[in-house]
Amino acid sequence: MLLNQFLLLGAFLFATGVYGVVTRRNSVLVLMSVELMLAAVNVNLVAFSASLHSVAGQTFALFVLTIAAAEVGVGLAMILLIYRNLHSSDLDDVDVLKG
Amino acid sequence: MIAENVAFGIIAAAMAFGAVGVVRTQNVVHAALFLVVVLAGSAAQYILLGAEFVAWVQVLVYIGAVIVLFLFGIMLTRAPMHPTEPMDNNLRFWALLPSGLLAIVLGGLLIDAFGRDKIHLDAPTPNVAITNSIFRVYLVPFEVVGVLLLAALIGAVVLARKD
Numbered sequence: 396m397l398l399n400q401f402l403l404l405g406a407f408l409f410a411t412g413v414y415g416v417v418t419r420r421n422s423v424l425v426l427m428s429v430e431l432m433l434a435a436v437n438v439n440l441v442a443f444s445a446s447l448h449s450v451a452g453q454t455f456a457l458f459v460l461t462i463a464a465a466e467v468g469v470g471l472a473m474i475l476l477i478y479r480n481l482h483s484s485d486l487d488d489v490d491v492l493k494g
Numbered sequence: 495m496i497a498e499n500v501a502f503g504i505i506a507a508a509m510a511f512g513a514v515g516v517v518r519t520q521n522v523v524h525a526a527l528f529l530v531v532v533l534a535g536s537a538a539q540y541i542l543l544g545a546e547f548v549a550w551v552q553v554l555v556y557i558g559a560v561i562v563l564f565l566f567g568i569m570l571t572r573a574p575m576h577p578t579e580p581m582d583n584n585l586r587f588w589a590l591l592p593s594g595l596l597a598i599v600l601g602g603l604l605i606d607a608f609g610r611d612k613i614h615l616d617a618p619t620p621n622v623a624i625t626n627s628i629f630r631v632y633l634v635p636f637e638v639v640g641v642l643l644l645a646a647l648i649g650a651v652v653l654a655r656k657d
């Protein structure tokens with residue numbers, strides 16, 4: 396197996412995630428795109444871990460996984476709060492600070 | 495050697511399909527299910543790379559917990575199942591520009607830097623090695639992550655509570 400095939404897959408996933416974050420209107424879908432980018436980072440970390448014969452990459456992947464879980468929890472709580480106040484989960488409606 | 499590459503190709507194709515589905519589908523629940531395809535695919539890639547522990551943690555935490563959390567979020571915010579207006583804004587070009595540029599630049603850079611470097615796997619990583627890494631080398635970060643999880647837990651409860 397080539398190292399690059401995993402890295403290129405990760406790059407594609409990350410780019411797709413960026414596209415989703417910019418183009419999606421529903422806040423839950425934006426959070427899913429962020430999750431896509433985190434998955435891409437994890438693929439890279441584990442690929443380098445296998446390539447360099449070091450466990451550090453896998454440990455880092457586990458840390459990223461934990462942070463991602465915490466991020467989703469807090470993020471969904473914030474989305475819920477926005478929904479309760481604005482009766483919409485559409486990010487275009489969150490424009491209170493717009494001049 | 496060839497079997498591994500064939501497996502990689504099939505899983506990578508499924509992951510790419512799922513990733514495009516996550517950002518393109520007009521149904522919110524379908525997006526969550528496409529995300530399951532991507533995450534299960536990356537767990538399969540970890541097994542190909544000999545990282546079994548990370549793969550199973552990925553299955554338990556992501557597919558078991560995070561996706562369920564997403565589905566709860568979709569239901570609690572009453573996201574439209576059959577939306578009358580499109581789920582995307584009209585920034586499609588401005589989204590494609592940075593992401594396409596990122597993919598091209600990053601891809602070229604990776605091909606330039608790592609070329610045809612091979613991964614030589616002798617055996618799957620034993621769990622002992624990972625536990626030693628977490629509880630010896632990275633003990634302090636591990637504890638910090640524990641505190642962070644507690645803070646996130648309390649924060650989420652405080653934010654989402656009705657009063």
